[in-house]
Amino acid sequence: MTARTVLQNADITRALTRIAHEILEANRGASDLVLLGIPTRGVHLARRLGAVLARLDDAPVPVGALDVTMYRDDLSRNPTRAPHPTEIPDGGIDGRTVVLVDDVLYSGRTIRAALDALSDLGRPRVVRLAVLVDRGHRELPIRADFVGKNLPSASSERIFVRLDETDGSDEVTIES
Amino acid sequence: MRHLLSTADLTREQAVRILDVAEDMADVATREVKKLPTLRGRTVVNLFFEDSTRTRISFEAAAKRLSADVINFSAKGSSVSKGESLKDTAQTLAAIGADGVVIRHSASGAPAVLAANAWIDAPVVNAGDGTHEHPTQALLDAFTIRRRLHGAGARGRSLDGVRVVIVGDILHSRVARSNVWLLATLGAEVRLVAPATLLPLGVRDWPVEVDLHLDDALTTNPDVVMMLRIQGERMRDAFFPSAREYAREYGLDEERLGRLRADTMVMHPGPMNRGLEISAAAADSARSVVLDQVANGVSIRMAVLYLLLSGAEEGIA
Amino acid sequence: MSVLVRGATLPDGTRTDLRIEDGRVAEPGGSADRVIDADGLRLLPGLVDLHTHLREPGFEQSETVLTGTRAAAAGGFTAVFAMANTSPVADTAGVVEQVQALGDQHGYATVRPIGAVTVGLAGEQLSEIGAMASSRARVTVFSDDGKCVHDALLMRRALEYVSTFDGVIAQHAQEPRLTEGAQMNDGPLAARLGLGGWPAVAEESIIARDVLLAEHVGARLHICHVSTAGSVEVLRWAKSRGIDVTAEVTPHHLLLTEQLAESYDARYKVNPPLRRDEDVLALREALADGTIDIVATDHAPHPVEAKEAPWDEAAFGMVGLESALSVVQAAMVDTGLLDWSGVARTMSLEPARIGRLTGYDEPFAVGARANLTLVDPSATRTFGTEHLAGRSVNSPYLGRTLPGRIVATIHDGYPTVLDGEVLPADQVALAAGVRRG
Numbered sequence: 065m066t067a068r069t070v071l072q073n074a075d076i077t078r079a080l081t082r083i084a085h086e087i088l089e090a091n092r093g094a095s096d097l098v099l100l101g102i103p104t105r106g107v108h109l110a111r112r113l114g115a116v117l118a119r120l121d122d123a124p125v126p127v128g129a130l131d132v133t134m135y136r137d138d139l140s141r142n143p144t145r146a147p148h149p150t151e152i153p154d155g156g157i158d159g160r161t162v163v164l165v166d167d168v169l170y171s172g173r174t175i176r177a178a179l180d181a182l183s184d185l186g187r188p189r190v191v192r193l194a195v196l197v198d199r200g201h202r203e204l205p206i207r208a209d210f211v212g213k214n215l216p217s218a219s220s221e222r223i224f225v226r227l228d229e230t231d232g233s234d235e236v237t238i239e240s
Numbered sequence: 241m242r243h244l245l246s247t248a249d250l251t252r253e254q255a256v257r258i259l260d261v262a263e264d265m266a267d268v269a270t271r272e273v274k275k276l277p278t279l280r281g282r283t284v285v286n287l288f289f290e291d292s293t294r295t296r297i298s299f300e301a302a303a304k305r306l307s308a309d310v311i312n313f314s315a316k317g318s319s320v321s322k323g324e325s326l327k328d329t330a331q332t333l334a335a336i337g338a339d340g341v342v343i344r345h346s347a348s349g350a351p352a353v354l355a356a357n358a359w360i361d362a363p364v365v366n367a368g369d370g371t372h373e374h375p376t377q378a379l380l381d382a383f384t385i386r387r388r389l390h391g392a393g394a395r396g397r398s399l400d401g402v403r404v405v406i407v408g409d410i411l412h413s414r415v416a417r418s419n420v421w422l423l424a425t426l427g428a429e430v431r432l433v434a435p436a437t438l439l440p441l442g443v444r445d446w447p448v449e450v451d452l453h454l455d456d457a458l459t460t461n462p463d464v465v466m467m468l469r470i471q472g473e474r475m476r477d478a479f480f481p482s483a484r485e486y487a488r489e490y491g492l493d494e495e496r497l498g499r500l501r502a503d504t505m506v507m508h509p510g511p512m513n514r515g516l517e518i519s520a521a522a523a524d525s526a527r528s529v530v531l532d533q534v535a536n537g538v539s540i541r542m543a544v545l546y547l548l549l550s551g552a553e554e555g556i557a
Numbered sequence: 558m559s560v561l562v563r564g565a566t567l568p569d570g571t572r573t574d575l576r577i578e579d580g581r582v583a584e585p586g587g588s589a590d591r592v593i594d595a596d597g598l599r600l601l602p603g604l605v606d607l608h609t610h611l612r613e614p615g616f617e618q619s620e621t622v623l624t625g626t627r628a629a630a631a632g633g634f635t636a637v638f639a640m641a642n643t644s645p646v647a648d649t650a651g652v653v654e655q656v657q658a659l660g661d662q663h664g665y666a667t668v669r670p671i672g673a674v675t676v677g678l679a680g681e682q683l684s685e686i687g688a689m690a691s692s693r694a695r696v697t698v699f700s701d702d703g704k705c706v707h708d709a710l711l712m713r714r715a716l717e718y719v720s721t722f723d724g725v726i727a728q729h730a731q732e733p734r735l736t737e738g739a740q741m742n743d744g745p746l747a748a749r750l751g752l753g754g755w756p757a758v759a760e761e762s763i764i765a766r767d768v769l770l771a772e773h774v775g776a777r778l779h780i781c782h783v784s785t786a787g788s789v790e791v792l793r794w795a796k797s798r799g800i801d802v803t804a805e806v807t808p809h810h811l812l813l814t815e816q817l818a819e820s821y822d823a824r825y826k827v828n829p830p831l832r833r834d835e836d837v838l839a840l841r842e843a844l845a846d847g848t849i850d851i852v853a854t855d856h857a858p859h860p861v862e863a864k865e866a867p868w869d870e871a872a873f874g875m876v877g878l879e880s881a882l883s884v885v886q887a888a889m890v891d892t893g894l895l896d897w898s899g900v901a902r903t904m905s906l907e908p909a910r911i912g913r914l915t916g917y918d919e920p921f922a923v924g925a926r927a928n929l930t931l932v933d934p935s936a937t938r939t940f941g942t943e944h945l946a947g948r949s950v951n952s953p954y955l956g957r958t959l960p961g962r963i964v965a966t967i968h969d970g971y972p973t974v975l976d977g978e979v980l981p982a983d984q985v986a987l988a989a990g991v992r993r994g
Contacts, residue, residue, distance in 0.1 A: 131264070134264075134276040134277070134278040134306075134546070135276070135277055135278070139278065139550045139551065140550065140551070140552055141552055142551060142552055143551045143552060144546075144547050144550055144551030144555065144556075145550075145551070146257065146260075146261065147261055147264045147546075148264075149263070149264060149267070149395070150264070150267060180277065183273075184271065184272075184273040184275070184276075185271060185272070185273070186272065325862060325865070325866060326866060326867060326870075327862070327865050327866070345867060346869070347867035347868060347869035347870055348750060348751035348752050348821075348867075348868065348869065349750065349751075349752070349821030349867055349868045349869075350821075350867035352820070352821045353821050353822075353823075353866070353867050353868070356820065356821075356822070357865070369751070370751050370752075370869065371751035371752075372750060372751030372752075373751070411748075414751060417749070417751065440745075440748030440749075441743060441744050441745055441747070441748045441754065442744060442745025442746075442748050442749070443748070445745060
């Protein structure tokens, strides 16, 4: 097994900063924005993104967490998963621009589950998707609006995102 | 763990995990859409050989909030009352395609028998068996205590050092048994109170303190006082002389209520005999968390059904 | 037909050849139609069970006289005492004669009916004890087993009245009020499992009362299935006072404990219930020192559906004839508590004496009726339904490894088991018919 680092700490920071700019541009500012990270690493990425946005726009951006465990379509194929808390910021999501944030976009099934979960919580005006890494191999008609890095990979390869908050360092590696 | 038969089978980690998942389930109840698609296409059978509308409704609500199909199979007026055996019933349910069985039975160990035999290959949840156990009741009690004490910061926490007094017919109480094992596992200090006739043999080897008088137990500054239902027929069998004497010695009346701290929780698994083991004042006081218990029952049962039914293998890891 | 058992080891350890001719032990040295090589095998007197439920008439779905005696033969028994709790109850001469006749006809074992003490086992009125004693069945043992003769006055009268006919009351010692709803041994385990408790004192108090009654009226008393250390103490005291009391212990109470109830597997549900380790040890010691006189199986067959049920709803009882000698070997012989002479005494000579069954006092003497059991103590087997020969399979030993194996059983001079196989019913019935003439 070989491991290759494709993004380092500075790359991740740079990618998030770029995504923040793109969000502001697409949204024409930070008003009505709500960032919802998908646990676990998506939540940390959402918080970092929120901090960058707040700095750029000089106003706090609501950040929350959206757990999709209960909405997955592969529950019965795997050992039982522990769910994570869902935290919707005060003000809710109705009529807002919700940006879903996740670490890796792969089959698209997690995002499908997230869209279902979101619809049980309210009715956003627009839903966007930001991911740190898009590795391809989509199984559903889903695409990201904001991508930190496109990383074409073989399905036999595994991609690991490590973040300071959970893993003690920032790094994206690809292992085969 | 594939079945939930007894709280004695739960490790501390497993117990905390169930309570944590129940926190997530409780959040669902606060949303506009109080339903999750998690168990869509799964069938949960409520197999009730003993009447208990409250428990059945709670399990039914839990299963439905997880989008499971629910079949209620109660003994009264069914083939069960005509002498059909547990085995035949179980095999019928297997043929129907039940993915989980919630069983209530007047015979202790009936859920264990169902789980041990090959009649049906589905997770079994004990919803109360004889005078043995009632694990989801104990879990919802622990959940209620933890929420009251820790609020939004409850996740991941145990009940270390929480003082719980359980009063009444310990001998016949499945709620008491399940609570003793679970609360002890979670680190609570449990104290049982009953006349000697209503204490089980060997109770002094249980992980509890035992008091013969309620007034003694109330001097220990409890965080929780849990009153058990006392059944009238116990009088006939000479467990105590009269309802009046029981109420005087073991009832939570206004005067005793007044001796509790303002934040001491008063619990009761229901249905209550007001005026016997609990006074109306105690049942309706701000200290009473009886209605919280009912609401939390649905969250706990959702958590248990989710953990046992959603995954492919080991259930509660 | 004549049979030569060659090179067998008698209970006392001596090796011998034993020849059987015309149903009796014959002078050695003559010819033999059939030779059984008994090298390394123990030759025991035919086993006698003072406590068997044959279930016929009335409960033929569980057992019949035919299937029950076939199970007896498989277990090395040549005589069984059939309990009275049939339907109709064996409380008249007619019922006991019918049961006895069925036994004679099938021929697997001598069947001695036990008569009910009270009409319908109801504990209210004495049954026709004299009529049963003087019937063709010659009833000598009377018992309401399954129920206790709990009325003290009735018990006194029964002890006195039965002594008129040299009979004995076999008491099922269970104080009924203390055992209402009882499901297993009363104690911490029952409390944890939520099963109704059957306290030791419910047995011990009845035994204490009854030995005092027996002493007072000068009658003989037998105690069924003693199960507690406390009962042993009471019996030891009674015997030291010279009270004419005998007692039995079941194989299962010598080997199994209440811990088995933890599975809620109703195969382990029995009355009296399985007790604690210390009870098992006390019972073994009592059997070894003679405080308990005999082993009796309390063979209690039940159909599958009576056991495939929640514990509270399941029937009490275990089959035990086929496994009895193996269990006694495991609990008593292999532990060094009892030698094979002791086994012969507690499983043949003494039960025959208590039941006034003749022909068992000198089993190997020339001229004795040939009731013999040949066992291979060195064998071990994983006990399974293939080792059961009765109609029911409610054995607590299924899947357990047990020592010993019955190689041959000879009842009244003809074999019922050979090479470990129970012989076909028609062949055995024919041999029995020839013997009766």
